[in-house]
Amino acid sequence: MIEKIHQTLRDSAVARWSALGVVAFTMLCGYFLTDVMAPLKPMLEAQLLWDSTDYGIFTSAYGWFNVFLLMLIFGGIILDKMGVRFTGLGACFLMVIGAGIKYYAISDFFPLGGQIFGINSQVMIAGLGYAIFGVGVETAGITVSKIIVKWFKGKEMALAMGLEMATARLGTSLALIITVPLADTFQSVSAPILLCLIMLCIGTIAFLVYTVMDRKLDKSIDESDAEPEEPFKVKDIWEVMANKGFWLVALLCVLFYSAVFPFLKYATDLMVNKYAVDPKLAGIIPGLLPFGTIILTPLFGNLYDRKGKGATIMMIGAIMLICVHGLFALPLLNEWWFATLVMITLGVAFSLVPSAMWPSVPKIIPEKQLGTAYALIFWVQNWGLMGVPALIGWVLDRYCKLGGEGQPAYDYTLPMIIFTSFGILALIVAIMLKREDKKKGYGLELPNIKKN
Ligand SMILES: NCCCC[C@H](NC(=O)[C@@H](N)CCCCN)C(=O)O
Numbered sequence: 001m002i003e004k005i006h007q008t009l010r011d012s013a014v015a016r017w018s019a020l021g022v023v024a025f026t027m028l029c030g031y032f033l034t035d036v037m038a039p040l041k042p043m044l045e046a047q048l049l050w051d052s053t054d055y056g057i058f059t060s061a062y063g064w065f066n067v068f069l070l071m072l073i074f075g076g077i078i079l080d081k082m083g084v085r086f087t088g089l090g091a092c093f094l095m096v097i098g099a100g101i102k103y104y105a106i107s108d109f110f111p112l113g114g115q116i117f118g119i120n121s122q123v124m125i126a127g128l129g130y131a132i133f134g135v136g137v138e139t140a141g142i143t144v145s146k147i148i149v150k151w152f153k154g155k156e157m158a159l160a161m162g163l164e165m166a167t168a169r170l171g172t173s174l175a176l177i178i179t180v181p182l183a184d185t186f187q188s189v190s191a192p193i194l195l196c197l198i199m200l201c202i203g204t205i206a207f208l209v210y211t212v213m214d215r216k217l218d219k220s221i222d223e224s225d226a227e228p229e230e231p232f233k234v235k236d237i238w239e240v241m242a243n244k245g246f247w248l249v250a251l252l253c254v255l256f257y258s259a260v261f262p263f264l265k266y267a268t269d270l271m272v273n274k275y276a277v278d279p280k281l282a283g284i285i286p287g288l289l290p291f292g293t294i295i296l297t298p299l300f301g302n303l304y305d306r307k308g309k310g311a312t313i314m315m316i317g318a319i320m321l322i323c324v325h326g327l328f329a330l331p332l333l334n335e336w337w338f339a340t341l342v343m344i345t346l347g348v349a350f351s352l353v354p355s356a357m358w359p360s361v362p363k364i365i366p367e368k369q370l371g372t373a374y375a376l377i378f379w380v381q382n383w384g385l386m387g388v389p390a391l392i393g394w395v396l397d398r399y400c401k402l403g404g405e406g407q408p409a410y411d412y413t414l415p416m417i418i419f420t421s422f423g424i425l426a427l428i429v430a431i432m433l434k435r436e437d438k439k440k441g442y443g444l445e446l447p448n449i450k451k452n
Pocket residue numbers: 031034035138141144145161165168172257261354358378381
């Protein structure tokens with residue numbers, strides 16, 4: 001009898017996995033647009049006359065509003081105060097608006113030749129759209145993280161987070177693999193962006209469906225005799241920020257992700273310039289990376305749920321990251337098959353760290369502060385997502401130009417040394433996090449599934 005009183009909708013496996021499927025699809029649409037321009041870099045240079053600095057500026061726009069206008073932090077506070085339905089829908093609308101502006105800037109309707117602040121106006125307007133989209137997709141990301149904790153705490157939380165990331169990264173894979181063929185078929189650089197825009201509209205409808213499920217979950221929680229959650233207060237932000245474990249996760253996050261997502265933005269170009277892969281096929285090799293993580297992230301998440309060892313998993317991932325970028329930096333085996341093997345190894349590293357890092361946050365931070373905590377971590381991470389692509393673009397133009405025929409050719413050694421350094425710093429932070437866990441007893445090395 002008592003058991004029955006405590007039942008809520010999250011105790012239904014069908015309900016919680018369906019809810020996950022719906023929000024994960026929304027994230028897939030978001031990730032598709034996030035990475036759609038990466039394989040187009042050579043085309044943007046050849047057809048729209050962008051250079052690497054333009055591309056770096058555009059790519060860094062993703063974080064402009066999140067970082068400088070603190071939009072992500074506001075997003076986290078709104079999330080904790082207003083809940084997942086309101087915040088998630090708002091985030092979806094921002095993604096659609098941003099994608100629309102970006103499409104307009106890259107399409108044939110846009111008048112070429114202008115400048116804003118001395119920068120190609122097409123780059124700036126596309127950047128503006130990407131910046132608005134960036135606020136939307138990042139806020140959607142923290143909202144979905146909170147949704148997963150809401151449905152899966154004490155259950156298969158790391159597996160659920162792993163599956164959500166896997167689905168979202170399917171969007172990255174799609175972006176890397178189908179973009180160039182699509183642009184070629186329609187003879188237009190903007191065609192893939194239009195497809196993203198349509199997908200984002202469908203993703204928004206999917207989130208609308210989720211809001212119905214969320215309402216039902218809240219109703220079932222109200223009807224059970226579960227303890228009501230304490231409301232979020234502004235002082236909670238300071239509490240989160242005073243937590244050393246939180247800062248170590250945030251630092252690990254920015255260092256690790258700075259060596260992966262910004263790398264992916266240049267990986268197609270690296271394949272062309274270092275491994276002499278045909279530009280039409282070059283997106284396939286980096287496209288394997290998210291594909292690998294699609295299988296491995298849930299697998300490692302499941303391992304963490306059952307066996308624990310979260311802090312150790314993060315350390316192993318950081319070590320692998322160092323080896324991978326080190327191998328890309330070294331002047332050896334400039335062959336496509338070697339690049340493919342190294343990329344697959346990066347996929348393993350990129351599955352290990354996130355599968356353990358994100359589900360570790362609820363072990364360090366209480367649930368009512370989770371929106372704010374995830375938002376702050378994403379905010380710190382966005383400094384890297386914004387700054388590193390711009391830095392690499394500048395380094396390529398300034399120090400790495402080789403002056404190939406027709407298209408600019410680059411020596412990628414220096415950028416790869418920069419990415420390797422992020423890996424080394426990430427390893428140091430991962431070691432510190434393991435020590436802090438021992439001291440404070442967060443339970444990062446313990447399984448997530450609570451045995452009844
Ligand atoms: N439950 C946490 C999910 C985070 C997933 C993580 N995403 C991010 O870190 C985003 N801030 C950046 C997304 C950039 C997309 N190219 C992930 O591993 O995808």
